[in-house]
Amino acid sequence: MSVETIAKTASFAKSSCQSKVLTVFCDFDGPLVDVSDRYYNTYQLALHETYHYYSRFDPFLKINPLSKKEFWQMKQERANDQEIALRSGLKVQQIPYFVQQVRSIVNDVSLLTKDKFHRGVNWALALLHSQGVRLVVVTLRCQDQVSQILTNYGLLRLFSGVYGTTDAMAAYSNNIECKTALLKKALAEHQTHRTCMIGDTEADILAAKAMGISAIALTCGIRSYNYLQQFEPDQIESNFLTTAYHLLADPTP
Structure with a gap:
């Protein structure tokens, strides 16, 4: 398994007091992008x-x-x-x-090139960022691909970090161990008392559980509501925009 990360730069979102920050770790394919x-x-x-x-x-x-x-x-x-x-x-x-x-x-x-951002994702990311939420991508997709896509859409500046792999097939095979290792690294570098993991597969849910943080599963991706329910996430939502509104209304994952 090969893991890459993008460290914080001046263009990334500024965080507020560590203890008050809500950090949202989010998968890329599924929650943000329709594949x-x-x-x-x-x-x-x-x-x-x-x-x-x-x-x-x-x-x-x-x-x-x-x-x-x-x-x-x-x-x-x-x-x-x-x-x-x-x-x-x-x-x-x-x-x-x-x-x-x-x-x-x-x-x-x-x-x-067939991949497209889900409707409302750009707005949801900007909304969370404007409210001081720290956004971190944790994905099995190649890190270079993700950072380039975010740059192309002018979204990279909204994220405090991007954690991905160098294995082109990791996302397709949905490697749970790899996702857990990525999330562990992301958590270590973004210490906060308030965190959640948003994803669309069992890998996201199980990784969050292994790290002891809240798991929010989305049905807009590659797994159905019934399938996701088997893994007992803390919440199941329909899409990222709805999740953003709920997090801001009750930001205590």
Whole structure:
């Protein structure tokens, strides 16, 4: 596991008295950014390539592509690539090729452009920052990608730190141990009595629990309400904007 961080600079948000600061640690993909188009396009391309490859040997091969709604419902219930491949009509022996295709293209530059900030995220970040909340990104995504995206949108100045990896596949595989290590490092460098972790997967919830801080799960990402509920987060919210309003109304996570 390789971890990178961005230390505080003059452009980052200034914090107030340490004991009074509310620090919000937040995942990137899911809570802030909608990755559903990228993941679905990755699935479509991988399925097409697998069909093209195996149809040379089996002219009667038929596939049943999932709609985006069907695909995303499976992802939100944590169906793996193998299950999705079977549901799409691929045979067992064809699945490894499909999975290989998915993993080889999911972080392709042309697909990364499909990622978009959720509606209201920019406003929510600015609102929290204006009220003195310290914002810290803790993500399994490559740190360089995240910092560049935040810079492109003029949002990097709102954050006190960005903690990410150098492993392009860490986010896709949702490595719980890696997320916990990242959060531990972030907590050590941003000591405060009032903290919470906002995320959209079990990795975020379990990392927060391991560190003894409040876990807020969001359903706007890659896990459903029912799936997230199994891990008993302190709160389940629909999106980041709603969460921001609730934190400011009752900032005692």
